Amino acid sequence: MDSPPSLLDFSQSKINKDLTNEDKIAFYRHMVRIRRFEQTALKFYNGGKMGGFLHLYIGQESVACGTISLCSDNDHIITAYRCHGHALMVGMDMNPCMAELYGKATGAAKGKGGSMHLFDPSRNFWGGHGIVAGQTPLGLGLAYALKYKNIQGCCLCYMGDGAVNQGAFHESLNIAALFGIPVVYIIENNGYSMGTSQQRSSAYKDCLAQRAEAYDMDWDLVNGEDLYEVRAKTHIAMERARKESKPTVLEIATYRYYGHSVADANAKKYRTPDEIEKYKTYHDPIRLWRRRLIEEAVFTDVEADAIDKEAKQAAVDAAKFADESPAPTVESIFDDVYWEVDNNTESSKIGRHFFND
Numbered sequence: 001m002d003s004p005p006s007l008l009d010f011s012q013s014k015i016n017k018d019l020t021n022e023d024k025i026a027f028y029r030h031m032v033r034i035r036r037f038e039q040t041a042l043k044f045y046n047g048g049k050m051g052g053f054l055h056l057y058i059g060q061e062s063v064a065c066g067t068i069s070l071c072s073d074n075d076h077i078i079t080a081y082r083c084h085g086h087a088l089m090v091g092m093d094m095n096p097c098m099a100e101l102y103g104k105a106t107g108a109a110k111g112k113g114g115s116m117h118l119f120d121p122s123r124n125f126w127g128g129h130g131i132v133a134g135q136t137p138l139g140l141g142l143a144y145a146l147k148y149k150n151i152q153g154c155c156l157c158y159m160g161d162g163a164v165n166q167g168a169f170h171e172s173l174n175i176a177a178l179f180g181i182p183v184v185y186i187i188e189n190n191g192y193s194m195g196t197s198q199q200r201s202s203a204y205k206d207c208l209a210q211r212a213e214a215y216d217m218d219w220d221l222v223n224g225e226d227l228y229e230v231r232a233k234t235h236i237a238m239e240r241a242r243k244e245s246k247p248t249v250l251e252i253a254t255y256r257y258y259g260h261s262v263a264d265a266n267a268k269k270y271r272t273p274d275e276i277e278k279y280k281t282y283h284d285p286i287r288l289w290r291r292r293l294i295e296e297a298v299f300t301d302v303e304a305d306a307i308d309k310e311a312k313q314a315a316v317d318a319a320k321f322a323d324e325s326p327a328p329t330v331e332s333i334f335d336d337v338y339w340e341v342d343n344n345t346e347s348s349k350i351g352r353h354f355f356n357d
Helices: 021-046 061-068 084-089 094-102 135-148 161-165 167-179 209-215 227-244 273-282 285-295 301-324 346-350
Strands: 076-078 155-160 183-189 218-223 248-253
Touching (some): 021 061, 021 094, 061 155, 061 183, 061 285, 076 135, 094 301, 135 167, 135 183, 155 227, 183 227, 209 218, 218 227, 227 285
Parallel strands (some): 183 248
C-alpha cells in the first residue's frame, strides 16, 4: 500500500514554486530536529529526569514546519500543550527548551512552565497552553491587536481536534467573524481527542472545519503529510487574514505515533498496532519529504543521513545541558509573577494590580 496521490501538485503553487533547494533542505532539517528532540525527551522522561506531563509531537512535524515557515515579522503564533514542535520551528534553541522540560533554571520559562508552556515573545511565540481551547480567545486577542494597531499581519492559533467542542472556541469564531479579525485557526486533527476517536467524540457532516460555515467563515481541509499542500493552503488563509482581515479555519489531517501524553497508558488499546505502523510506514511526513527531495534531486540519501545525525547529536547535547543546569532556587518562585513587582513600579507599592482597590 502506497500513500494516496494528491489530486493536485502543490509544488507548483506560487508559494512553493519559488522555493530554493536550500529552503527545502531547511524544512527537512527543521522536521528532523523536532523529531530527534522529541525522541530524546521521551528517553529521559522515561529515565526519570523529567516530571509533569510530556505531550509528544512525533508524526505531526509537517504541520508546524509547513505553516510557521510562512510567517513574517508581523505574524504571531499561539498553540496548545503539544508545543515543542512549534517552539523549535519558530527558532527557539534546543538547550532552553530541553532545560524547561527538565524544570531547570536555564529553561525557556526558568523551569516554571515545563513541557506544556514554552514561550518566546521575542519570536512572536505566545506559548503552549494547558487548558483545552484556552488559547483560542488569546489568539483572537493577538490578531485583534494587529488590526487595532493597523499592522498587516495575522495570528496562527493551533489546537487539537478535541478543542473544537469547547465553548471558548465557538465564542472566538463568533467574534472573529463578526469583527473581521485576522486569525487563522489551525486544527491539528490527529484523529483522537485524548483517547477517544473523532467519530465517537465529535458530531460533524464532512469534517470539523466545516463548522466554520455556521459563522460565515472560510475553511479548508488540508492533507498534513504533504508539506507542499500545507504551505499552499495555509498561505491562502494567511493572505486572506493579512490583506482582507478575514479569519479562516483550517483542518490539517495528521497523526501522532504515541499517546495523548506519555502518561496515556491506553495508547495502544484505543487504536491497533497495525494502524500506527501503517502511518509510520506510508504516511510519515519526514519520510515522505525526504523521498520527495531525493526524487527532485535536491539532496542525496547520504546528505539526508548527515542532517539526521547532526539533529540527533544536538538533541543529546541539549539533554546534557539540561541535566547539568541548576534547579531554580526556592526564592525565585516569586519572580516573574507580576511585572510591576519585578520592576518596582509605582503600582507595586500600592498593590492595585493585585486587588484593584
